[in-house]
Amino acid sequence: MIWVAWRQFRAQALTGLVLLAAAAIFFLVTGLRMHHSYAADMAACAVPNACDGSTPAARALGAQFSQLQRSYEPMIQLLQLLVIAVPALVGIFWGAPLIGRELETGTHQLAWNQTVTRTRWLAVKLIGIGAAAIATAALLSWLMTWWAGPLDDLTGDRWAAMTFASRDIVPLGYAAFAFALGTTLGLLLRRTLPAMAITLAVFVAVQILVPALIRPHLLPSTTTTFPINQVSTSQFHGLRGSQTDFHFDLPTPPGAWLTSQPPVQNSSGQVVRIDDYPDCFPSLNGGDDPDLGQIGACLAKANLHETVTYHPASHYWPLQWMETGIFLALAGALAGTCFWWIRRRQN
Template identity: 85%
Template sequence: MIWLTWRQFRAQALTGLALLAAAATVFLVTGLRMHHSYTAALAACAPLHACDGATPAARALGAQLSQLPRSYEPMLMLLQLLVIAVPAVIGIFWGAPLIGRELETGTHQLAWNQTVTRTRWLAVKLTVVGVAAVTTTAMLSWLLTWWAGPLDNLNGNLWAAMTFASRDIVPLGYAAFAFALGTTLGLLVRRTLPAMAITLAVFIAIQILVPTLIRPHLLPSTATTFPINQASASQFHDFRGTQTEFHFDLPTPRGAWLTSQPPVKNSAGQVVRIDSYPECFPDSQGDAPDLSQIGACLAKYDLHETVTYHPASHYWPLQWMETGIFIVLAGALVGTCFWWIRRRQN
């Protein structure tokens, strides 16, 4: 059965291997160049004790480091899209046809009429192709995580939806789920093209819903409330306002994931308006507002603003939790496949 499965899967496997080799070449050639630029700049910064110092040399090195993310940003976006798309491609082109095509063409009868049981036939197919799917995704995820290391260190943010979904171990969970989803749909729908289309639609929906509705709530977030006064306003980064509400950009720890920043409220918990405090918001004619001055003026009104975030220490727990969720879902789909096969056999 293993040899038969390999013969049926050989074309997809060789195509995937060729594409993986091409992607690895791109990762290595460009990544080695970027890592060299990054480490060389850091080494030059060491004698100066900083890359953002007052000397011209330190400022030049700081500018060189800050230019690195901008130089590689287009390629980073493309490579992240590649890693995120691979599980979907696996589900569409490896999962959906795995059983669906055999049921559609009737070739499954050749195996089912032999001495091999249906459950063993299904188990071998799922194991051979499933291991290949997860291994391929793991290699691409590892390559991207290594490649983007300098950029992630400089940006200090691993929480963006595309970044989190394309780094470390989460792509493995996506690959296992997408493959199991495609296989299950091919088995139930018994038509390859509809199964492929449904697999793609479900995977896209998951990539949209998980970062907004599920991931932020897997662990309790941290909330910090700032009183609006001169002392706290000196820590604020910016000010944004409309006719109905306003808020300050509040500070969060480095590497934190900002999940919520509601507008400024009063002591009763009601959102307040700018026009309620005209003396605190003079017309600056386009100049940047003096946040400390605004904070000092608003201090007597007992206003506050809350920022909610996940600290950097939540990154790996959330990676493991999200990966575990999709592995469990993949296991449930595989169990559905075996249930369906046994039901048909009986």
């Protein structure tokens, strides 16, 4: 049975190996060059005050880091998209045809009339090819995490939707889920093309909905409210305003994931506008950076506040494990559905 499964899967497997090898070579060649440049620049930071921006040389070194980040920014976006797309491709081209094509062409009848039971026939296909799918995602995720390490250190942000979904262990859960989803749809629909289309649609929906609706709520976040006065605004990082509201850029711990930052509100919880306090914002029309301490002192009498909600950096790995576990559990449930359908069909 294992030999038969390999014979049926060898074309997809060989194609996947060629593409995976090409991707690995690209990651290694470009990654080694980027890591070398980053290490050379970081070595210069070992000199006291070399990277604090206090001297022309320090500012020039900071410009080098910025240039390194800008030069690789388009490439990192493309590679992240590749790592996220691989589980979808696994579900479409490995999962959906796995059973659906046999049911569609009728070749399953030959397999089911042999001495191998239907459940064993299904188990060999699911375990063998599912393991290959997870191994492929694991290798790409490891390469992506290593390749993007210097850029992630420069930005200090591991929480962006594409960044989180293309690093560490989450892609493994996505690969298992997409493969099981495609296989289940092929089994239930008995048609390969509809199963492929629905697998793609569901996976895209998951990539959109999970970062926005599920991931932020897997662990309790931290909410902090800052009063708007001279003391607090002197610690803020900037000011952004429009005709309807304005925001101060509030401080959060290093490496935190900012999930919510509503505009400034009054004591009644109503959003206020810059136009409501024209005397407090005289410098916004001049083009110079506003004096936040002066603005805060002026606004203090209005009893305003602003709230920030975030996940601390310590939540990164727990959220990685939780999200991976959710998708592995969904993959297990879909695989169980396949076995249930096969046994029901047998009876």
